[in-house]
Amino acid sequence: MASKDCSKDDLLEDNRTDSGIDSYRSIVKSVEPREPSSDFAGPREKFSTVEERLDSAYSSSSITGESLSELVEGCTLSNVPEERTRSAELSEQEEDLLTTITEEGDTILHLAIIHENDFIAQQLIQLFPKEVLDIQNNLYQTPLHLATYLNLTDVVKSLVEKGVSLELQDQEGNTALHVACQHGQTECTTKMTTEVAPSKLVPVLETQNWRGLACLHLAALNGHHQIMKLLMKKGADLNIQEGTSGKTALHFAVELHDITSVKLLLSRGANVDAAMFNGCTPLHLAVGRQDATIANLLCQAGADMMLRNMEDETALDLANGNDDILALFPFDDIQISGRSVVGMKF
Known part of the structure; x- marks a missing residue:
């Protein structure tokens, strides 16, 4: 009898917090771009970047994001030559403005990006040293995170060219590249993957957010095929397992009935x-979901039909009498009580 580890309705073990593909989709779809707020009170020890914040030279201020935003909207740096340095020639008022951090942890660059003021953002990127560009707000978002959320591709390009870190993670554990892969920001993904040396990109591609998802997982979960191709071209590990159930991108593609992703x-x-932590292969999942088309693709690719999961089941055990799926297995000549196995209901 097919176990609920690999059945159509529940492919995970009862003692796992992951309840299946729907929970993943609700998780990744629910994370929308948010403006920084001061109400984040998550467990700080969970964030590896907490000891790496780079705002020690900045003054904390009672100024709110709203009041400083008004300054951003009315601010102009057009009279500041690009070669001018802040330490040498900025006025005291400009110094105070540029070195203020709001109660929400935002620098003026964060706010310029939030307000989608490309001109001010670009001027600040040229003005600030890299260390300042990597400052994280109270949600652990860098300017690169925010620019990616808002799909400000020119700002993303300038930040990457300035050498900002791609490894910093926000409160969800997402790098800026995770954000781009989740939300289908193809151009942002391209800029982050082509402007960076492979040695610096590989650790980012292997980074998992707090839900155990790497960039390739997020791209597969959301059906962003072009982004998947970009990640593969840059050396993403196709078989990296997510951290809760051990699924690979292929498992996710099978669960979503995404033939294009499976073929890719x-x-x-x-x-x-590839086996999940409970031993289920992509073929187990395809058969459990009664998807004969994808099961056939997997078999054509050489899937081992005799592999057993932790419930000691092969994919055949999960066929539940589906003739289209049973026909994929080399047992159609077996007869029980004079009747062919194919066509019999179990």
Whole structure:
């Protein structure tokens, strides 16, 4: 009898917090771009960047995001030559403005990006040293995170060219590249992956957010095929397992019935027999979901039909009498009491 580990309705073990693909979709879809606020009170020890904040030279201020935003909207740096340095020639008023951090942890650059003021943002990027560009607000968002959320591709490009860190994670554990992969920001993804040396990009591609998802997982979960191709081209590990149930991008593609993603991953060499923590392979999932088309693709790619999960079930055990799926297995000549196995209801 098919276990609920790999059945159509519940493919995970009862003792796991992950309840299946729907929970993943609700998680990734629910994370929308947010303006920084001061009410974040999550467990700070969870964030690896908490000891790496770079705002020690900045003055904390009782100024609110709203009041400083008014300054941003009325601010102009057009009379500041690009070669001018803040320490040498900025006025005291400009110094105070540029070095103020709001109660929400935002610098003026964060606010310029939030207000989608490209001109001010670009001027500040040129003015500030890299260390300042990596300051994280109370939600652990860098300017790069915010520019990516808002799909400000020119700002993203300038930040990356200035050498900002791609490894910093926000309160959800997402890097800016995670954000781009989740929300389908193809151009932002391109700029972050092409302007960075492979040695610096690989750790980002392997980084998992607090839900155990790497960039490739998020792209697969949201069906962003072009982004998947970009990540693969840059050396993303096709078989990296997410942290809660051990699924690979191929498992996610199978669960979503995403034939395009399945074909793409298989063509690039994804492990067709990769096993989740409960032993289920992509073929187990395809058969459990009664998806004969994808099951056939997996079989054509050489999937091992005899692999067993932790419930000691093969994919055949989960077929539940589906003739289209049973026909994929080399057992159609077996007869029980004179009747062919194919067509019998179990």
